[in-house]
Amino acid sequence: MIRSSIHLGRTLTAGALVAGLGLSSALLAPVASAHDTAIGGSITEGDVLDEFPEExxxxxxxxxxxxxxxxxxxxxxxxxxxxxxxxxxxxxxLTITTPEDQDPGDGDYMFGFQITSSDGHATRGGISFSVESGEGTASASETANGAAVDSEGAETPAEAAEEAEGMSTWMKWALAGVGVLAVIAVLAVMLAKRRGYDAE
Structure with missing residues (x-):
């Protein structure tokens, strides 16, 4: 009876030890096999840069x-x-250099990576960033200035009306002159015909 109790106690102790080792292995396994992750760099998520990075x-x-x-x-x-x-x-x-033939300019970009982690597994990820150089704002300002210059050189409605009125007066006289000439021509033709009749 005593021997059976001792044997049972040894069995329970061994089982507890094995279970403990198994639990420890389970807890340590994720740490040992964890994939490498991005922890920093020249760009981070949501960055807004003044120019596209060379590296x-x-x-x-x-x-x-x-x-x-x-x-x-x-x-x-x-x-x-x-x-x-x-x-x-x-x-x-890990570093890459922007090719010399690339000049992306302003816009929204996604930087993606795929690496072989130190544990041998593939790791993928992405970082979004934007480029805002301010050139668009300058262009808008230049456009506004150009519009101001154009507005200075443009005629006012009153000036345009005066020119239109002056043009209308000139056109009236021109049309009147043409009408007079037409009447004279008609009269000349009629007069010529009448003379012809009188001569007969």
Whole structure:
């Protein structure tokens, strides 16, 4: 009876130890296999920049593995991928350079990334940002100034009315003159015919 109790106690102790180890493994497993995440960089979500960046650097929570890493920038208005390339790895920081033939200008953009995490799994993510250089505002101001100049050079309604009235008077005299000439011509023709009749 005593031996059975001792055996049962040992069995329960071993079972508790195994269960404890299993629980510890379960708690530690997510930490060991956690994917690398973006924790900072030259751009962050919702940034509004004065100009499009020449370089984009993203810092990750661990050092990604080399190979199968890709960064891309998309124009959110059109959905067009402006450029895509493999980033350079410097410890936890990955960097791409904007191609020289690209000059995106103002607009809303999405920076997307796909990397191979330190645990070997693929990690994807995106960061949206905008570029507002203020050139559009300057253009609007120039347009307003141009409109002001045009308005200064434009005639007032009174001036236009006076010109129209003067033109109307001139047209009246011109038409009157044409009418007089027409009447004279008709009279001349009639007079010529009458002379012809008288001669007969």
């Amino acid at each position: 984009i650097t993203i810092e990750f929570s661990a050092i990604p593995r080399d190979g199968f890493n890709n960064f891309a920038v998309t124009d959110q208005a059109t959905g067009e991928v402006l450029f895509s390339e493999e980033p350079e790895i410097n410890e936890r920081e």
